[in-house]
Amino acid sequence: MFMQPAQATSGQIFVDYARDRVAVVAVVVLCLILSVAVFAPVVSPQNPYNLAQLDILDSKLAPGAKASAGFTYWLGSDEQGRDMYSAILYGLRTSLAVGAVSTLVALALGMAIGLISAYAGGWLDSLLMRLVDLQLSFPSILIALVLLAVVGQGVDKIVIALILVQWAYYARTVRGAALVEKRKEYVDAARVMAFSNPRIVFRHILPNVLPPLIVVATVQIAHAIALEATLSFLGLGMPITEPSLGLLISNGFAHLLSGRYWISFFPGVALLITIVAINLVGDRLRDVLNPRLASHYGA
Amino acid sequence: MLAFALRRLLQSIAVLFVMSALVFAGVYAIGNPVDILINPQADQAEIARATAALGLDQPLWRQYWSFIAGAFAGDLGRSFAANVPAVPLILERMPATLELAVAAMVIAVALGIPLGLVAGLRPGSWAGKAIMAGSILGFSLPTFWVGLMLIMVFSVYLGWLPPTGRGETLMVLGVPVSFLSWDGLLHLFMPALNLALFQLSLLIRLTRAGTREALAQDYVRFARAKGLSMERVLRVHVLKNILIPVVTVTGLEFGSLIAFAIVTETIFAWPGMGKLLIDSINVLDRPVIVAYLLIVVLLFVLINLVVDLVYTALDPRVRLARREV
Numbered sequence: 001m002f003m004q005p006a007q008a009t010s011g012q013i014f015v016d017y018a019r020d021r022v023a024v025v026a027v028v029v030l031c032l033i034l035s036v037a038v039f040a041p042v043v044s045p046q047n048p049y050n051l052a053q054l055d056i057l058d059s060k061l062a063p064g065a066k067a068s069a070g071f072t073y074w075l076g077s078d079e080q081g082r083d084m085y086s087a088i089l090y091g092l093r094t095s096l097a098v099g100a101v102s103t104l105v106a107l108a109l110g111m112a113i114g115l116i117s118a119y120a121g122g123w124l125d126s127l128l129m130r131l132v133d134l135q136l137s138f139p140s141i142l143i144a145l146v147l148l149a150v151v152g153q154g155v156d157k158i159v160i161a162l163i164l165v166q167w168a169y170y171a172r173t174v175r176g177a178a179l180v181e182k183r184k185e186y187v188d189a190a191r192v193m194a195f196s197n198p199r200i201v202f203r204h205i206l207p208n209v210l211p212p213l214i215v216v217a218t219v220q221i222a223h224a225i226a227l228e229a230t231l232s233f234l235g236l237g238m239p240i241t242e243p244s245l246g247l248l249i250s251n252g253f254a255h256l257l258s259g260r261y262w263i264s265f266f267p268g269v270a271l272l273i274t275i276v277a278i279n280l281v282g283d284r285l286r287d288v289l290n291p292r293l294a295s296h297y298g299a
Numbered sequence: 300m301l302a303f304a305l306r307r308l309l310q311s312i313a314v315l316f317v318m319s320a321l322v323f324a325g326v327y328a329i330g331n332p333v334d335i336l337i338n339p340q341a342d343q344a345e346i347a348r349a350t351a352a353l354g355l356d357q358p359l360w361r362q363y364w365s366f367i368a369g370a371f372a373g374d375l376g377r378s379f380a381a382n383v384p385a386v387p388l389i390l391e392r393m394p395a396t397l398e399l400a401v402a403a404m405v406i407a408v409a410l411g412i413p414l415g416l417v418a419g420l421r422p423g424s425w426a427g428k429a430i431m432a433g434s435i436l437g438f439s440l441p442t443f444w445v446g447l448m449l450i451m452v453f454s455v456y457l458g459w460l461p462p463t464g465r466g467e468t469l470m471v472l473g474v475p476v477s478f479l480s481w482d483g484l485l486h487l488f489m490p491a492l493n494l495a496l497f498q499l500s501l502l503i504r505l506t507r508a509g510t511r512e513a514l515a516q517d518y519v520r521f522a523r524a525k526g527l528s529m530e531r532v533l534r535v536h537v538l539k540n541i542l543i544p545v546v547t548v549t550g551l552e553f554g555s556l557i558a559f560a561i562v563t564e565t566i567f568a569w570p571g572m573g574k575l576l577i578d579s580i581n582v583l584d585r586p587v588i589v590a591y592l593l594i595v596v597l598l599f600v601l602i603n604l605v606v607d608l609v610y611t612a613l614d615p616r617v618r619l620a621r622r623e624v
Contacts, residue, residue, distance in 0.1 A: 134314060137603055138596075139558040146322070146592060149580045226441050230562055233443045234577055249444055253566075257462060261451050268444035275439040 016288040023284035030277040037092040044086035045071040054081045076262035094244040099225035102162035110170025118178035132168040140165040148236040177209040219282035222275045245271045311600045318596045376586030385590035394474045396571030400556040402491035407498035415506025437500030446493040446566040463568035490567040509541030550606040554599045
């Protein structure tokens with residue numbers, strides 16, 4: 001058992017959260033986005049990557065045009081006669097999955113390294129933190145770009161790149177929090193009871209540094225999604241067989257100058273709404289769960 | 300202070316070495332450039348000759364050795380694709396990137412600080428709320444998409460600004476710049492605005508937070524009680540205090556402007572280093588990729604070093620805080 005500082009119950013957190021109406025709308029929007037992404041095959045009128053369902057005669061139709069298959073291209077179609085609405089739903093799936101998976105793995109990895117670093121101290125701590133410093137002194141886009149230039153394209157590779165650019169951030173945050181926790185009495189108590197080091201680190205310290213971290217991770221998912229979209233736009237991210245929103249926008253770039261705005265515009269709007277919703281939810285969660293953190297961001 | 304500066308300098312040099320090894324090892328692990336550069340119909344002998352000419356038949360450590368030796372002489376190999384030395388190729392593109400980054404910084408500072416002040420002084424007003432909403436949007440908007448939308452609105456629909464390229468450049472001290480000619484300015488405006496967006500949002504937030512914090516301090520209340528006008532309090536007392544973090548962040552963010560210029564340059568076909576990097580990655584032009592990375596690493600290490608030293612000199616609290624961490 002471990003002692004924990006007094007915390008608000010989940011009911012109170014819920015009430016606190018609901019006090020901000022914008023944040024409530026953001027949660028609803030986010031749930032909607034998640035459900036259309038998960039149920040994309042059911043709710044989209046077309047499977048945009050089944051070539052048998054595409055009709056080249058329907059290519060580059062403006063929003064609102066009728067498809068030869070009967071449904072309406074509410075958001076237009078691209079140069080292969082692909083329904084943009086369906087393509088966006090499938091793209092959302094890829095973008096969200098890549099963002100969430102990479103953030104979760106980076107969180108776990110960074111947390112483990114940060115905890116070990118804080119608890120072990122000494123040369124290991126210095127070495128790990130120098131590595132973190134080194135990495136954080138370069139913008140993540142540059143690091144990700146170089147990694148992808150080295151290892152090539154693919155879903156697995158972009159996930160690895162996104163993990164590698166994120167872990168250092170968590171490692172540093174966790175280490176800072178763990179150093180504070182380490183000095184507290186409950187850790188001394190656990191030591192006196194002769195618990196093993198791994199047990200103290202993972203059963204006692206970890207639960208106390210976790211809540212603020214989860215909030216940070218929420219906002220980081222949005223960053224990961226934006227970064228993936230940017231890399232895909234540059235042609236270094238997702239392969240053409242699994243297009244994310246970034247790749248859809250990139251495809252539309254070629255048609256932008258001829259006035260066919262919808263191929264780039266709508267995937268970008270979807271991306272924007274997703275990122276804003278995640279950011280708003282994350283901001284609100286941070287305010288509710290941990291008022292101390294708020295001043296960091298100048299909010 | 301001198302000891303700190305020396306230690307910091309040594310650290311920077313160590314970082315440069317570590318990065319050069321990482322960059323080299325990483326980039327030279329990419330597929331075989333011979334496949335891309337040589338006519339696929341070439342016979343075995345021709346391929347061997349080209350491989351030898353490019354130095355690709357040597358063991359990796361020897362390639363690295365000649366690379367390090369060359370680096371000190373300012374020679375990081377020849378571009379496979381353009382067949383010219385890589386370093387001059389990049390340096391030739393550097394003024395365009397620097398001009399873009401500086402222009403973006405100017406836009407961000409010129410708009411960000413006043414807007415942040417307004418938002419900090421009147422957080423409840425509609426102007427304050429609108430500015431903050433705009434700043435949240437600026438953080439969330441994917442830069443590359445905003446670039447496309449700018450092209451769509453200003454070039455395709457309104458026809459006011461040219462969508463791509465750098466336009467007319469004039470030579471100043473042997474460096475081509477575009478901000479002195481009207482045509483150059485027209486070309487510069489959109490990419491610079493696009494690149495500035497993120498920093499602008501950041502500066503708005505920083506200034507707003509700093510203003511609100513400063514306004515709650517006793518010295519501001521005292522200055523007001525003394526009968527000073529609000530304008531003077533703002534200019535002398537508030538602004539001075541928020542400028543330290545703002546200047547620091549502005550300096551540090553200059554590096555990320557150069558990194559993000561990769562994206563902006565690709566969209567607007569701005570002939571800078573970033574576009575060169577993407578083009579080189581697409582044809583696996585290793586010497587150019589390596590040279591770009593090393594030059595950018597050098598640039599970053601320099602920026603970080605200068606900002607660190609200046610900040611430490613300006614604010615003694617930083618030194619104390621450092622020792623604790």
